[in-house]
Amino acid sequence: MKTNKEKLVKISVCGEITHPKTNAPRITTEGKIKFLPGTGGITYNVQLGDKACGFVADHVEPGVSIANSDSRSNDGLNILASVGNEAKVITGDAKGEKGYVTGKHGGIEHVLVYFPQETLEKLNIGDKIQIKAWGTGLEIEGCPDIKVYNTDPELLEKMNIKVLDDQTLEVPVVTKIPAHLMGSGIGAITSHRGDYDIMTADKEAYERAKIGDLRFGDIVLLEDCDNSYGRGYLKGAVSIGVIVHSDCVITGHGPGVTTLLTCQKPKIKGVIDPKANIGYYLGIL
Structure with missing residues (x-):
C-alpha cells in the first residue's frame, strides 16, 4: 500500500489535561436518574484494550483527555491530531514521557491520549501534552474513492x-x-x-x-x-x-x-x- 505521506506536513499541536466534567444527572433509557463519572481527566483504571461496555460510567474516556480553553486552538488540536500520533508530556512531573493519540470525542471536543500506567500516576490535571500531528490530507494511491x-x-x-x-x-x-x-x-x-x-x-x-x-x-x-x-x-x-x-x-x-x-x-x-x-x-x- 502506497500513500502520499511524504507530502504531508507534521506539525505540533498542544492541549491541557482537562478536569472531569459532571454528567449528572443522567436519565437512562429505562427512565432512571443516575449520577456517574463521565468525560475528562485522567482515568487510571480505564485504558486502551479494556472493554468499552460495562463500567459504571457514562461516556468515560480511556487514559488522558486533553483540550484547549481557547476555541480556535481547540479546533486546531481536534482537527489536526490523528489516531496513532506520538504525544509527549511537556510540563509537570511526567515531563518527557510519551504516548499515543487514541481518538477524538465530539461534543465535548476532547482528544484522547494513551500513556503507560506509570506515567498516568505522575500526571496532573492541567499538564500540557504536545502532539506531532501528522495525517491530515492522507491518501491511498490507486484508491481515489x-x-x-x-x-x-x-x-x-x-x-x-x-x-x-x-x-x-x-x-x-x-x-x-x-x-x-x-x-x-x-x-x-x-x-x-x-x-x-x-x-x-x-x-x-x-x-x-x-x-x-x-x-x-x-x-x-x-x-x-x-x-x-x-x-x-x-x-x-x-x-x-x-x-x-x-x-x-x-x-x-x-x-x-x-x-x-x-x-x-x-x-x-x-x-x-x-x-x-x-x-x-x-x-x-
Missing part, C-alpha cells in the same frame, strides 16, 4: 490492509455494525474530528453485533455509513472507525467511533480479526 481521516500514516501501514486489484481495500475489523445502530453524531458537518455513537438500547441488536465485546482501540466496520463530508446513511457506503469512549446510559448513545476510512461505494471489505485493535498495531497490547 476512499477517503482517509484522523489516521497517522504509520498506523495505517500497520493495520494489515490489503489493496485488491479492483481498488478495493480489505481491512481487518473486530465486528460489523449496521447503519441503524449509529446514533449521536449523525448529521455532523465533518468527520475530520470527533466521533459518533453505536446505540445499545436494543438487546437483540446489541448481542448480534457483539457490541458488549468491544474494546477501546478496536477497529470496526460501519455498514451503509457515509463519513465523506459528515456522517449519515448511504446504501452501499462503508466506513471504518476506532472505538474511543465507553458506552452510555442515555438514549441514542453508546461506544464512540472515530472515523479512519470511508467510501461512498462498497469498496471497503471487512475481514473479521479479534486482534484488529490499534493497541496491537502500536505495540501497546
Whole structure:
C-alpha cells in the first residue's frame, strides 16, 4: 500500500489535561436518574484494550483527555491530531514521557491520549501534552474513492490492509455494525474530528453485533455509513472507525467511533480479526 505521506506536513499541536466534567444527572433509557463519572481527566483504571461496555460510567474516556480553553486552538488540536500520533508530556512531573493519540470525542471536543500506567500516576490535571500531528490530507494511491481521516500514516501501514486489484481495500475489523445502530453524531458537518455513537438500547441488536465485546482501540466496520463530508446513511457506503469512549446510559448513545476510512461505494471489505485493535498495531497490547 502506497500513500502520499511524504507530502504531508507534521506539525505540533498542544492541549491541557482537562478536569472531569459532571454528567449528572443522567436519565437512562429505562427512565432512571443516575449520577456517574463521565468525560475528562485522567482515568487510571480505564485504558486502551479494556472493554468499552460495562463500567459504571457514562461516556468515560480511556487514559488522558486533553483540550484547549481557547476555541480556535481547540479546533486546531481536534482537527489536526490523528489516531496513532506520538504525544509527549511537556510540563509537570511526567515531563518527557510519551504516548499515543487514541481518538477524538465530539461534543465535548476532547482528544484522547494513551500513556503507560506509570506515567498516568505522575500526571496532573492541567499538564500540557504536545502532539506531532501528522495525517491530515492522507491518501491511498490507486484508491481515489476512499477517503482517509484522523489516521497517522504509520498506523495505517500497520493495520494489515490489503489493496485488491479492483481498488478495493480489505481491512481487518473486530465486528460489523449496521447503519441503524449509529446514533449521536449523525448529521455532523465533518468527520475530520470527533466521533459518533453505536446505540445499545436494543438487546437483540446489541448481542448480534457483539457490541458488549468491544474494546477501546478496536477497529470496526460501519455498514451503509457515509463519513465523506459528515456522517449519515448511504446504501452501499462503508466506513471504518476506532472505538474511543465507553458506552452510555442515555438514549441514542453508546461506544464512540472515530472515523479512519470511508467510501461512498462498497469498496471497503471487512475481514473479521479479534486482534484488529490499534493497541496491537502500536505495540501497546
